[in-house]
Every structure is written in structure tokens, then in C-alpha cells.
Amino acid sequence: MPPDRCRRATVSQDTETQLRQAQRHEAQQRRLRQHWLDTLGAAASGRRRLAAIAISVSGMLLVAQAGAIAWLVQHVLLERAPLADGLWVLAALAVVLLLRTLLGSVTQACAGDVADAARLALRERAYASVLGKGPLWLRQQRSGELGEVMLAHADAIENYYSGFQPVRIEVVVVPLIVALAVAWVDWVVAIIFIATAPLVPFFMMLVGWGAEAAGRAQLGELARMSGHFADRIKGLGLLRLYGRGEAELEGVADAAEGVRERTMKVLRIAFLSSTVLEFFASVSVAMVALYLGLSYLGLMSLHAQVPTLGAGLFCLLLAPEFYAPLRRLAAHYHDRANALAAAAEIERLLGALPGPAAALATARPLASAAAEPLQPHAPLLQAHGLVLRPLGAGHDVLKDISFQLESNQRLAVVGPSGSGKSTLLEALAGWLPPREGSLMLRSGVEVGYAGQRPYLFHGSIADNLRLADPTASLATLRHAAEAAQVLAFADHLPDGLDTVIGERGFGLSGGEARRIGLARLLLRNPGVMLLDEPTAFLDPHTEAALLHALAIHARGRSVIIATHSPAAIAWADSTLRLPDGHLHHDPRQVRA
Incomplete structure (x- = not known):
């Protein structure tokens, strides 16, 4: 091989190695930020467990709700049984609907409490971290950017806990319950569910990387605009004295335009990903409906006998509910991306992700790291x-x-x-x-x-x-x-x-x-x-x-x-x- 080609091959290999190392480092940083986000809600872990229980019970009741509706259609409409025979099912259905409504309220209330605890923990940690760094470090920072840690970044963390966390639990629990219930009635529909479900999280993973990068850029631009605006407000008298008022107004307008462009980019990614995920979910539900329709028309026979109308309705009612948590996860996946972006910005501004406030020093002790404090008989x-x-x-x-x-x-x-x-x-x-x-x-x-x-x-x-x-x-x-x-x-x-x-x-x-x-x-x-x-x-x-x-x-x-x-x-x-x-x-x- 010619020497030039050997050098180019070596450079290419070094570049690929550096790229892989950078990707591994970024993945490790993302895992550390994810773990840090999860620790923020530790104070409300009891409320989080209660939300998980409410979501699980609601998923079980969802199967009971679909079963009750399918039974009523099969026995009352198709088999022409007296309506009085189904009154107890109607009563049970009403109770199930009421319980699911109450469980939904409990889930939202618990998620809100966890989000409030996480936001408070973030502000306490950030405040303790800033105190620990001392006045000299503060003099080098822009107060507007640090203020965004307590405001916009804390709001991003709140949406992560109130939106993404409950849906993440729902995605783990509800589709599993629905798949097991449908498999007991019709294994073909269960296979359709299992085969099409991975498409949604795979696409969310691809979109999530872009959404996190866009969200981080948007939060960074917002922090810079806040710092720029706060600095100009503080020096407003000096700016007017030197006739720089109009020029600084243009600077503020440019900063606001940067925030607008970053925000619209985030929204474009959100709308695009939601549309594509809705498409996948709709196609998957249509596949279930197509299979059942072909079975009833006699064009497809995968069972010894054609499923009853009640069984088909049961599967068709649960098909959207199987994909509903995945669609909701897609809608709230940007909350996770924004929270990770906020964590990255907090890490950039504070130098590291702040740990528990109780573990941080709020004042730097006056003593050498290599010596103990002087005893009472020593010099002051x-x-x-x-x-x-x-x-x-x-x-x-x-x-x-x-x-x-x-x-x-x-x-x-x-x-x-x-x-x-x-x-x-x-x-x-x-x-x-x-x-x-x-x-x-x-x-x-x-x-x-x-x-x-x-x-x-x-x-x-x-x-x-x-x-x-x-x-x-x-x-x-x-x-x-x-x-x-x-x-x-x-x-x-x-x-x-x-x-x-x-x-x-x-x-x-x-x-x-x-x-x-x-x-x-x-x-x-x-x-x-x-x-x-x-x-x-x-x-x-x-x-x-x-x-x-x-x-x-x-x-x-x-x-x-x-x-x-x-x-x-x-x-x-x-x-x-x-x-x-x-x-x-x-x-x-x-x-x-």
C-alpha cells in the first residue's frame, strides 16, 4: 500500500476511534444526567409508588371495561338476550369507569406532588451549590443565566416528572396487561401487538437525540438572553448616559429572535415526531381490524373456528389502548429530552450536577486541607x-x-x-x-x-x-x-x-x-x-x-x-x- 494511502487510513481509523469514544462519553453523560434527574424526586418516593399502583390498577380495569362492553354486544345485541340480564354488567361497567376516573385523578395529583418536590430539590441543590462556590465565583457569572436554573430549567424538570414519568410507568404496565388479556382471547392479535410495538420506541430513540440537542440549544439561548437582558437592565443608566439605548434594544431584539428560532425548531421536531408516531400506531390498529375483518369474511383462517363478534370487539377495543401509552410517551418524550437538556445546561453553568443540598458545603471553611484547626493555646x-x-x-x-x-x-x-x-x-x-x-x-x-x-x-x-x-x-x-x-x-x-x-x-x-x-x-x-x-x-x-x-x-x-x-x-x-x-x-x- 502506498505511504499516502497508509497515512490516510491511519487518520481515518484515529478519527473513527475518537468518534466512538466521544459517543461513549456522551452516552455515559446522558446516563449520569438521567440518574441525577431520578434522584431529584427521592423525597416524594411514596407518592411515586402510589402513582405506579394507580396506573397498574387502572390498566387492569381497562381490560375489565373492554370485556364488559364486548359481553354486552355479544349477548344483548347478537344473541338477543334480555337487557335485564345485562344490568349487572352495566352497573359493573359504570363502577369501572368511575374507578378509572378516580385513579386518573390520583395519578395526576401524585405526579404533581413529585414534580413539586423535584423542582424544590433542584432549587435547593442549585442554591447550595452556588453558595458553596463562594462570592468570587459568583462575580464571574451572569446572574440572568443563573436565574434561569431556578426558572426555565426547573420548569423543564417539573414537566419531566408530571408528564414523562407517569407515562413511562404506564408504558411498562398497561401494554403488558393488554397483551396478556388479548393473547388469552386471540393469539394472532397479540402477535401483531408484539411485532409492531418496537417500532414506536425505536423511532422515539432516534427523535430523542435530535430533540435533546434542540432543547439544550433552546435552553442555552434562553439563558443567554436572560443574562443579556439582566445585564442591560442593571447598566441602563450608563447605557442611556452614553447614548447606547437604541443599539442595546436591537441587541435584545436579536437575542429574542434567537430564542424564537430555537423554540420553533423544538416545536417542529415535536410535531413531526408526534405525526409519525401517530401514523405507526394507526397502521398497527388497522392491521388488527384488517385481520379480524378478513377472518369474518372467510378470507383468512388462522383458527379452528372464526372468533366470535364479542372476542373480536374485545381485541379491537383494546388495540388502541395498547398503543395509547406509547403515543402518550411520544407526546411526553420531549419532556424527557428537555429535562436532559436542562440538566446539561445546569452542569455547564454550575460546573457539575449539584448533589443533595445537605451534602454541599454552604461556606468554605477557613483551614488548610493538609492541617487541622489550631488548638486554643495556639495563635489565633x-x-x-x-x-x-x-x-x-x-x-x-x-x-x-x-x-x-x-x-x-x-x-x-x-x-x-x-x-x-x-x-x-x-x-x-x-x-x-x-x-x-x-x-x-x-x-x-x-x-x-x-x-x-x-x-x-x-x-x-x-x-x-x-x-x-x-x-x-x-x-x-x-x-x-x-x-x-x-x-x-x-x-x-x-x-x-x-x-x-x-x-x-x-x-x-x-x-x-x-x-x-x-x-x-x-x-x-x-x-x-x-x-x-x-x-x-x-x-x-x-x-x-x-x-x-x-x-x-x-x-x-x-x-x-x-x-x-x-x-x-x-x-x-x-x-x-x-x-x-x-x-x-x-x-x-x-x-x-
Whole structure:
């Protein structure tokens, strides 16, 4: 074989191998997502079993219903028996119809309860997963996309449980009951059922792959549009300031058009697959009718004697019911495809499918993975050989940082902008795991962090303070607000601490927002307080008042303050200089 042909053959084999590996990986991922979906409804497993029992009993009653109708036709119409002889059958038929109606209601109610439990479990898991990832990860995400996990994706999961799951049980139970009942009356009809039934799930499997891909694309487009729209709403003032309002309207329209196109593609697949499956089911029922008609006309003889009209009617009545669960499964199969697509999008957004909420950490512990928390006699906090890299950065910002913090110590972290002061505080707060080194905290000590950009919710100033302590009294709020110099500006507002502010502190200056964040930290009263530039944007008088009040409020606690301010550096009794990481203690520094 020529060398070129050999190389092409080798490349072709490698491509086929990679394709098979990709297909196996995708199949494995699909199985994992399917298993994850099934675990969401574990809390309502009792209701799911009750739904399965109701479906099974309803399937048995379906056979009884067809038998009663066939008996009445055979004996009353054909054999001309008195109608009075069939009154008990009519009564039994009425009871069967009533019971099947009640069982249908029970099935729907149970499926709805399971769907509600699954949706709640999804939201709890997603919320716990987001909390566990921490604030730094959240800063890199689009809130609109994460919101879709709780909204559109949760609705897709709900339809899977309320629509697809009950029908899946029905497909397993009802056709088997019908086939056994028909086989007892006419084995030929049973063979027709068994021979034609596999066509429906085979076609559904083929359609399902395309439906899942289309559904995932549609949910992804919806999440992107939600994130795009939410981002534009948040920056609406800035967009109007720079005259970009009309251009962004066009961007929103383009995003909405993308969602429309994806949605129509999903609907096209749904309508096409339903039409084809209805065709297969109708042809199968027609085959049963054709066999019975030819038998009665004497053109086909597969039995020693021609089946009675009652037997033929019994089989013909059950023929549509044999395929009805399969048709319903086809109609709800897209719920499964959408749920798998939603699971794939959740996996993409969160990095992994979230497990049970109780098993997820809602806060990252402040301790090295290679060491135990420090004992009571040890320093309050100890760092050794820390190497830190901010999320998304391509290189380490801090290397070989070692220091320890004693009780009632004030440590100032100083250095030029970009030297890693905020990164160090984020690591001390437990938000950023060290790449190397150890970080240990004395057992039972709580750490609190007040960053440069505290998140303030829409509501009153008092509501934002009470996030740290919902049971705090007004006097306690005012004491913390006074220590953080919040009252210096809040008392001049129309409603004081009850003044309503906008989301992210709209209506306040950057310094005022930081002081509210500091007051929130003081209200929490942790053993170690991490403060990131708390005196920035303050005039010297307000800064001095804040440091004095902070010294009183933090008495008996340790404080680490990242700062550029000479007054704050003088207020501390130790200095950690970055990026070299050397700890300095100035005996001339006196406590305020």
C-alpha cells in the first residue's frame, strides 16, 4: 500500500476511534444526567409508588371495561338476550369507569406532588451549590443565566416528572396487561401487538437525540438572553448616559429572535415526531381490524373456528389502548429530552450536577486541607508559605506569605495597588483556596469580612444591616451604625436608617456603601475582622472618628485591615508589607 494511502487510513481509523469514544462519553453523560434527574424526586418516593399502583390498577380495569362492553354486544345485541340480564354488567361497567376516573385523578395529583418536590430539590441543590462556590465565583457569572436554573430549567424538570414519568410507568404496565388479556382471547392479535410495538420506541430513540440537542440549544439561548437582558437592565443608566439605548434594544431584539428560532425548531421536531408516531400506531390498529375483518369474511383462517363478534370487539377495543401509552410517551418524550437538556445546561453553568443540598458545603471553611484547626493555646490565625492566585488570573499574585495573628492584634496589610492585599483578605475569609502553603484558624473562632464592594439589596438601610442579625433591636443597629460612621450621613436622610436605597447601594456614594458594609460586619461581631480599605474616600475627620470607634468596638478582637492610609497604618500595631510578605512590629505604635 502506498505511504499516502497508509497515512490516510491511519487518520481515518484515529478519527473513527475518537468518534466512538466521544459517543461513549456522551452516552455515559446522558446516563449520569438521567440518574441525577431520578434522584431529584427521592423525597416524594411514596407518592411515586402510589402513582405506579394507580396506573397498574387502572390498566387492569381497562381490560375489565373492554370485556364488559364486548359481553354486552355479544349477548344483548347478537344473541338477543334480555337487557335485564345485562344490568349487572352495566352497573359493573359504570363502577369501572368511575374507578378509572378516580385513579386518573390520583395519578395526576401524585405526579404533581413529585414534580413539586423535584423542582424544590433542584432549587435547593442549585442554591447550595452556588453558595458553596463562594462570592468570587459568583462575580464571574451572569446572574440572568443563573436565574434561569431556578426558572426555565426547573420548569423543564417539573414537566419531566408530571408528564414523562407517569407515562413511562404506564408504558411498562398497561401494554403488558393488554397483551396478556388479548393473547388469552386471540393469539394472532397479540402477535401483531408484539411485532409492531418496537417500532414506536425505536423511532422515539432516534427523535430523542435530535430533540435533546434542540432543547439544550433552546435552553442555552434562553439563558443567554436572560443574562443579556439582566445585564442591560442593571447598566441602563450608563447605557442611556452614553447614548447606547437604541443599539442595546436591537441587541435584545436579536437575542429574542434567537430564542424564537430555537423554540420553533423544538416545536417542529415535536410535531413531526408526534405525526409519525401517530401514523405507526394507526397502521398497527388497522392491521388488527384488517385481520379480524378478513377472518369474518372467510378470507383468512388462522383458527379452528372464526372468533366470535364479542372476542373480536374485545381485541379491537383494546388495540388502541395498547398503543395509547406509547403515543402518550411520544407526546411526553420531549419532556424527557428537555429535562436532559436542562440538566446539561445546569452542569455547564454550575460546573457539575449539584448533589443533595445537605451534602454541599454552604461556606468554605477557613483551614488548610493538609492541617487541622489550631488548638486554643495556639495563635489565633497562622499562615505559612501561602501562594495565591486570583480566580481567572494567569499568574500568582502572592508567593511565600507567612505570618501569624494573635488575639487582640491589629494587623495592617499595606502595599501598592495590585500587590494582592484584597486577594490575601479573600483567602483569609475562606473565599480563595491557597495554591500552596497552609492557612489555619484557631478552633471556634469566626471570621468576618467587609470588602470594598459590599452588596446592598433594595430595601432600607436597616434591612441591609439586619442581614447580619435579623433579631437585632433598633438600639443595637444604631450602635453598630454609629461605630461605622453610618449615622453621620443616615441621620441627614429623610427616614434615617429606614431610608430605602436601590439595589447595589444605588443612591449612596462608594464610601457610604462601605460604611454600611462595615456596620453589618460589626453587628455580626466576629472574632477576626477583615477590613478592605474601610477608610477610603473619607475626609481626615471622619476617618479619625471611624478608627476611634472601631478601636472601641473591636476591643478584645483581632483586626486585619488592608489600607493605603497613613492614619490606618499608624492605628495598627503590626504591618504586613506586600508583595514581599514581611511582618513588621513597631513598638512606637500606640493603641487608640
